[in-house]
Amino acid sequence: MAGAVIGGQASATPRAAAVITDAARVPVLVIGSGYGGSVAALRLAEAGIDVHMVEMGMAWDTPGADGKIFANTTSPDQRSYWLRTRTKQPLSNFLGFPIDRDIPRYTGILDAEEFSGITVYQGRGVGGGSLVNGGMAVTPRRENFGAILPTVDANEMYDVYYPRANAALGVATVRPAWFDTTDCYQYARVGRKQAQRSGFPFVFVPDVYDWDYMEQEAAGTVPKSALAGEILYGNNYGKKSLQKTYLPRIAATGRVTISPLHRVTQVVPASGGGYTVTLEQLTTAGAVSAMKTVTADKVFFAAGSVGTSKLLVKLKATGALPDLSSEVGKGWGDNGNVMCGRANHMWDPTGALQSSIPCGGIDNWAAGGAFAEVAPLPTGIETYASFYLSITKNPNRGQFTWNPSTRMVDLNWQTAWKQPAIDMAKSIFDKINATEGTIYRTDLFGAYKIWGDHLTYHPLGGAVLGRATDNYGRLAGYRGLYAIDGSLIPGNTSVNPFVTITALAERNIEKIIATDF
Ligand code: FAE
DSSP: OOOOOTTSOSOOSOOOSSOOOTTOEEEEEEEOOSHHHHHHHHHHHHTTOOEEEEOSSOOOOSOOTTSOSSOOTTSOOTTTBBSOSBOOOSSOEETTEEOOOBOOOOBOSEEEEEETTEEEEEEOSTTGGGGTSOOBOOOOOGGGHHHHSTTSOHHHIIIIIHHHHHHHHTOBOOOHHHHTTOGGGHHHHHHHHHHHHTTOOEEEOOBSBOHHHHHHHHHTSSOOSGGGTOOTTOOSSSBOOGGGTHHHHHHHHTOEEEETTEEEEEEEEOTTSSEEEEEEEEOTTSOEEEEEEEEEEEEEEOSHHHHHHHHHHHHHHTTSSTTSOTTTTOSBBOTTOEEEEEEOOTTSOOOSSOOSSOOEEEEEHHHHSEEEEEEOOOOSSOOOEEEEEEEEOOOOOBOEEEETTTTEEEEOOOGGGGHHHHHHHHHHHHHHHHHHTOEEOOBSSSTTBOOBOSEESOOBOSSOTTTTBOTTSBBTTOTTEEEOSGGGSOSOOSSOSHHHHHHHHHHHHHHHHHHHO
């Protein structure tokens, strides 16, 4: 299936014209096809440079037996998880009971990657995290930018690169008059009312979901996605993932090939210049069906914060790229993610029908260090629950290190390091509970557990800009190697990260094309 129809079935990714062949010599290899990788590929191709993208996940362009490309959140199947035999749902429990179930092992779309003390959720496939995320597309407040990327010129970002990213991603905000009346945002209106009654500012959160399409879903005139609970395992309609924005533009240049189910394992300097890159071609069962070795003049690491950090730490420690900076692997943060639910009174129902796309949040960053999104609990029944994902100013940072005995990369995070995040979230919800006379839910993350403090959706850092790289993502120690994804950002963006990742990639690639090619 091909052809981009905004709002229509998410099948707009062009089929890879030709997967990369063994012994190929290419000008540019991009590792990963999320935000950073897509920005790099598009701008390089527009500048007349041929690019090969390699992506360890699948293409996500072919419907399954049910006629849909993506599985529904309420009925996970093999498409839902990356090489697991049991689901690992972020909300692990309901009414205290575990809700995970067995599934066939498959190269599914959502990776729940487990490190000590934290599970890091990531998208797998052509489009990276854009395939699984909530589409919340938030530009940080300008006054917070200096703490997010201290070495980057804020004027340039807010005048040029944030607007460029927002336009290319198709960012927009819910229509307030519709928000005020639609059943599917009753939960968010309860969230707004309760925030305001406790004196907290409620703000609309922009998103890349097609809001006109969602209004049509509510009117019953189009197939449902947000209103059918689709989100974590992909949206079949409505969401403008990279499959509907950057990737069709990349295809239109005619200069880019994309090789899905290809995983990079090794990058070493090539004897005649450039870099020799080793790729494993994967089956959908996760087995290696072929090994390929290609040579690239330049390599862009866009495997995401975790993927890029793991590769760089391993390549430095094993002697493949020994001159990489000792900063590689450092400065990793969870964007302060923490989740919780509150139990409302019977006179404050949050609605049986809930749009899976959040559209508003509580901004207490300046006073309490937390920005809390009012998130859905799309169970299909009335739960009287309010649910929140908070992004907080958690100062703790982890480090990736090479473990020679397991030959794997570890992350030294500890669950206790979420305590500052919990305290910052409590600065909002203790007050709301006091005002409303309500309590926290204790049944969503285990039996009698209030805080979802075991996970993050927003891994950031590990190849921090200006430390492991220069101020444009050139990796120290090697000409022609770049990091261009969330690994550049030192652990926190004060809001959801992908707009900042995209805008920073736009800034960096413009400079790199002008000076390095
Ligand atoms: P990313 O999009 O993760 O792309 C990296 C790609 O590289 C992936 O496709 C990998 O499969 C691939 N890869 C990794 N290792 C290799 C390898 N060795 N060889 C080949 N390919 C490889 O990176 N952010 C928001 O701003 N708003 C939201 O609403 C939001 N909701 C989220 C919800 C969920 C459930 C999750 C998991 C994330 C969410 N995020 C959200 C985070 C956002 O998706 C994430 O910050 C970006 O996708 C990161 O972009 P990168 O380009 O860094």
